[in-house]
Amino acid sequence: MPTPDNRHQAIICIAGPTASGKSASVLAIAQRWPIEIINVDSATIYKGMDIGTAKPSKAEQAQTPQHLLDIRDPAQTYSAAEFTRDAARLIIAIQARGRIPVLAGGTMMYYKALREGLNELPAACTQIRQELDDFAHQHGWPALHAELAKVDPVTAARLAPNDSQRVQRAMEIYRISGKPMSAFLEQPAEKAGEFPYRTISLEPENRLDLHARIALRFDQMLEKGFVQEVKQLKQRPDLHADLPSIRCVGYRQIWTHLNGEYDLPAAREKAIAATRQLAKRQITWLRAQPDRARIDCMANNVVEQVIDAIAPDMDAALQSISQK
Secondary structure, eight states, X not given: OOOTTTTTSOEEEEEOSTTSOHHHHHHHHHHHSOXXXXXXXXXTTBTTOOXXXXXXXXXXXXXXXXXXXXXXXXXXXXXXXXXXXXXXXXXXXXXXXXXXXEEEEOOHHHHHHHHHOBOOOOOOXXXXXXXXXXXXXXXXXXXXXXXXXXXXXXXHHHSOTTOHHHHHHHHHHHHHHSSOXXXXXXXXXXXXXXXXXXXXXXXXXXXXXXXXXXXXXXXXXXXXXXXXXXXXXXXXXXXXXXXXXXXXXXXXXXXXXXXXXXXXXXXXXXXXXXXXXXXXXXXXXXXXXTTXXXXXXXXXXXHHHHHHHHHHHHHHHHHHHHXX
């Protein structure tokens, strides 16, 4: 839990859809206040996945401490529960060092888990997960979804048949515990820590403008060698298309292209379309947050607006630090 001096300090969250300019705002904040960044991103956690995740460059990482980057191999998994524990621990440690934690990223599931808590679920089982993978490879994910509907119709009803990651997890929970996932979710959620949050949401006034930026950014990734990055991952025998890392937007489409299923122009179009769909889901989640301060991410003075919006909270945190 936070120390008495820090427990009322608002934790600033710079959130927004992909390509909304979160990184530029955070680096500008770092030039004004002694911050450390806690990345809220389920893709930049992976080592060797730099271009397609728009991971901060080494120069940007050198400007201010950044946490939860490169903490997992692409063959590994990382859960929302692990994120909440790591983020809560980092918030306390950063404050103890006399610095200000800032959360930044676009994985809304992580924000939700940190703020609202999580239900305690059985730990993952590698053997059962592999058995489910084998079943899905042989029969397809919709067939596994049909099996889930037999044992946990409530969960199956809210999951798409091809939502492989969530269908697998729900079946895994049932296989481990003998109880449906929906029964666990009925229990009160547990939080990793009690912190006040202030969300600055970078959202487009006109979504088509963001769509154009998404396309431009993906083309820039291709120019930087994104295809070669995925090729290097594909050479590893322990990586496959059903891993969370390879299911990341962009990686999935280039991986499939390298399998020969479609050419690079088609992969580009599919990746851009998938990224736009991701942005739509992110914006939908953000608009449901009643306490967010919305800033048009396409405005010419985004950074200045972000600085002005958070200045009272950041100055209060800085004053608290100076009084210790």
